[in-house]
Amino acid sequence: xxxxxxxxxxxxxxxxxxxxxxxxxxxxxxxxxxxxxxxxxxxxxxxxxxxxxxxxxxxxxxxxxxxxxxxxxxxxxxxxxxxxxxxxxxxxxxxxxxxxxxxxxxxxxxxxxxxxxxxxxxxxxxxxxxxxxxxxxxxxxxxxxxxxxxxxxxxxxxxxxxxxxxxxxxxxxxxxxxxxxxxxxxxxxxxxxxxxxxxxxxxxxxxxxxxxxxxxxxxxxxxxxxxxxxxxxxxxxxxxxxxxxxxxxxxxxxxxxxxxxxxxxxxxxxxxxxxxxxxxxxxxxxxxxxxxxxxxxxxxxxxxxxxxxxxxxxxxxxxxxxxxxxxxxxxxxxxxxxxxxxxxxxxxxxxxxxxxxxxxxxxxxxxxxxxxxxxxx
Numbered sequence: 332x333x334x335x336x337x338x339x340x341x342x343x344x345x346x347x348x349x350x351x352x353x354x355x356x357x358x359x360x361x362x363x364x365x366x367x368x369x370x371x372x373x374x375x376x377x378x379x380x381x382x383x384x385x386x387x388x389x390x391x392x393x394x395x396x397x398x399x400x401x402x403x404x405x406x407x408x409x410x411x412x413x414x415x416x417x418x419x420x421x422x423x424x425x426x427x428x429x430x431x432x433x434x435x436x437x438x439x440x441x442x443x444x445x446x447x448x449x450x451x452x453x454x455x456x457x458x459x460x461x462x463x464x465x466x467x468x469x470x471x472x473x474x475x476x477x478x479x480x481x482x483x484x485x486x487x488x489x490x491x492x493x494x495x496x497x498x499x500x501x502x503x504x505x506x507x508x509x510x511x512x513x514x515x516x517x518x519x520x521x522x523x524x525x526x527x528x529x530x531x532x533x534x535x536x537x538x539x540x541x542x543x544x545x546x547x548x549x550x551x552x553x554x555x556x557x558x559x560x561x562x563x564x565x566x567x568x569x570x571x572x573x574x575x576x577x578x579x580x581x582x583x584x585x586x587x588x589x590x591x592x593x594x595x596x597x598x599x600x601x602x603x604x605x606x607x608x609x610x611x612x613x614x615x616x617x618x619x620x621x622x623x624x625x626x627x628x629x630x631x632x633x634x635x636x637x638x639x640x641x642x643x644x645x646x647x648x649x650x651x652x653x654x655x656x657x658x659x660x661x662x663x664x665x666x667x668x669x670x671x672x673x674x675x676x677x678x679x680x681x682x683x684x685x686x687x688x689x690x691x692x693x694x695x696x697x698x699x700x701x702x703x704x705x706x707x708x
Contacts, residue, residue, distance in 0.1 A: 346592030394426030410470030605663035
């Protein structure tokens with residue numbers, strides 16, 4: 332399949348790579364972080380805010396939009412881009428993760444999944460074909476196959492059966508998909524088991540998709556387990572297609588994933604943490620709720636040039652949070668997304684300059700994280 336993806340440069344010191352993914356709504360520079368806009372909005376942000384931050388692509392959620400307001404209404408109103416006034420690329424996930432996270436409220440069969448809405452308890456049934464049909468109606472640029480994300484506590488036998496059903500569902504998704512100009516990504520499962528990940532990679536990649544995603548990570552495993560799976564799978568995945576890790580979002584995890592050769596990422600971490608008063612800075616995480624910032628006239632992050640850090644003090648940001656002001660969520664979210672998108676920009680520049688190893692080591696030293704380096708893997 333022609334994915335529209337090009338590797339523009341491979342760093343000389345590691346697997347990190349700079350690429351470009353062409354879509355009907357623009358070209359995406361990779362590696363890229365996708366802010367999560369679950370309900371057709373990135374919480375607390377307007378589309379203009381996201382353009383100011385230079386977000387290359389955002390993610391919306393099929394499950395939530397199917398339940399409310401419904402994909403047919405969105406299609407009637409011109410599709411998701413028009414509905415939310417976003418002119419750059421959009422990715423929609425399949426809704427599978429959200430359905431399976433309902434636990435006892437869902438029942439999985441070979442045909443699909445029956446579940447009860449978290450909104451009103453109404454009964455619904457989604458199959459791989461229905462998931463693809465919803466995403467086609469939404470009109471996103473990149474859509475995902477319907478898969479089962481096995482629980483982190485699942486045993487080997489369950490994970491194996493789950494990934495095999497994910498493969499069968501992926502083939503049904505591909506056979507049903509018809510919308511021109513819409514890229515379809517397959518999802519690789521297999522838990523923390525190397526042999527099952529290899530089996531899933533072989534089955535999904537031989538089916539053939541526009542891109543490939545690792546699912547089933549950041550679901551309760553340790554960082555060392557996550558990094559082990561990332562590093563094991565990357566060289567086994569096609570080098571001429573985008574590699575996407577779903578749902579990881581800690582800055583140190585993004586740096587590690589780029590080091591290992593991945594291209595696309597999404598997570599609610601920057602936006603959710605912003606609303607809860609946790610902010611990301613060049614020195615690490617900062618809890619703006621802390622009393623130490625009550626009379627702190629300094630900027631949130633002295634090394635950051637975003638609108639928030641240029642214009643507001645830590646004391647003011649703390650006051651807004653404690654007062655429950657809506658502006659608190661807006662400013663905190665703007666800063667956190669700036670931090671994430673700027674981090675990706677710095678990584679792209681480091682790859683282009685063949686200096687990613689230096690960037691990697693400097694980030695580790697400055698951020699105080701426990702990244703796995705190339706000499707202790």
